[in-house]
Amino acid sequence: SYVLTQPPSVSVAPGQTARITCGGNNIGGKSLHWYQxxxxxxPVLVVFDDSDRPSGIPERFSGSNSGNTAxxxxxxxxxxxxxxxxxxxxxxxxxxxxxxxxxxxxxx
Amino acid sequence: xxxxxxxxxGLVQPGGxxxxxxxxxxxxxxxYAMHWVRQAPGRGLEYxxxxxxxxxxxxxxxxxxxxxxxSRDNSKNTLYLQMSSxxxxxxxxxxxxxxxxxxxAFDIWGQGTTVTVSS
Numbered sequence: 001s002y003v004l005t006q007p008p009s010v011s012v013a014p015g016q017t018a019r020i021t022c023g024g025n026n027i028g029g030k031s032l033h034w035y036q037x038x039x040x041x042x043p044v045l046v047v048f049d050d051s052d053r054p055s056g057i058p059e060r061f062s063g064s065n066s067g068n069t070a071x072x073x074x075x076x077x078x079x080x081x082x083x084x085x086x087x088x089x090x091x092x093x094x095x096x097x098x099x100x101x102x103x104x105x106x107x108x
Numbered sequence: 109x110x111x112x113x114x115x116x117x118g119l120v121q122p123g124g125x126x127x128x129x130x131x132x133x134x135x136x137x138x139x140y141a142m143h144w145v146r147q148a149p150g151r152g153l154e155y156x157x158x159x160x161x162x163x164x165x166x167x168x169x170x171x172x173x174x175x176x177x178x179s180r181d182n183s184k185n186t187l188y189l190q191m192s193s194x195x196x197x198x199x200x201x202x203x204x205x206x207x208x209x210x211x212x213a214f215d216i217w218g219q220g221t222t223v224t225v226s227s
Contacts, residue, residue: 031212031213033213035214037153042218043203044217045213045214048212054215084152088153088213088214090211092211096155096169097143097155098155101152102153
């Protein structure tokens with residue numbers, strides 16, 4: 001089945017830019033979504049269809065997807081951005097909806 | 109306010125059964141596919157089951173195929189997950205989720221209900 005690979009952790013200082021990657025075979029050919037999950041809370045959709053933002057999500061959150069790597073970019077990182085981030089796709093060939101393993105973002 | 113509220117979780121013995129419910133409000137429930145996603149303690153998200161807006165199509169992950177059944181009652185704006193032959197590895201928080209389209213992103217999540225399978 002289709003596999004999405006994320007780094008277990010990313011650390012960034014406040015005010016800097018965080019980049020969280022999600023790797024998969026020809027992932028650029030799929031619609032890629034990103035979720036933020038804070039401890040004890042349900043996930044929240046922050047980017048959908050590679051680069052669109054739901055209403056209420058700050059412009060600091062952006063996404064890109066090409067080739068074998070998708071990237072979630074968080075600009076001007078704030079302490080409140082500290083959370084686990086998951087990428088997700090629908091793999092049409094297997095009809096599986098797949099999540100990446102998650103990346104813990106730590107704000108130093 | 110768009111809201112999904114799960115119920116039905118609890119402690120069950122291995123081999124037992126449980127039915128989860130999810131009550132939806134604040135949106136046109138009958139127009140959207142719905143799903144269950146779970147998260148084992150300290151682990152990542154795992155897609156479990158999905159159902160089309162009219163209930164005509166369903167999907168189950170390999171890990172639950174033959175044991176879990178997803179259904180919906182559009183007259184009651186309610187989603188269900190019937191779980192049987194439960195195993196310790198089914199222990200998780202189960203989230204009810206709405207998607208943007210049948211195959212779109214998961215835009216609305218419930219707060220989750222906890223299922224513990226243990227003797």
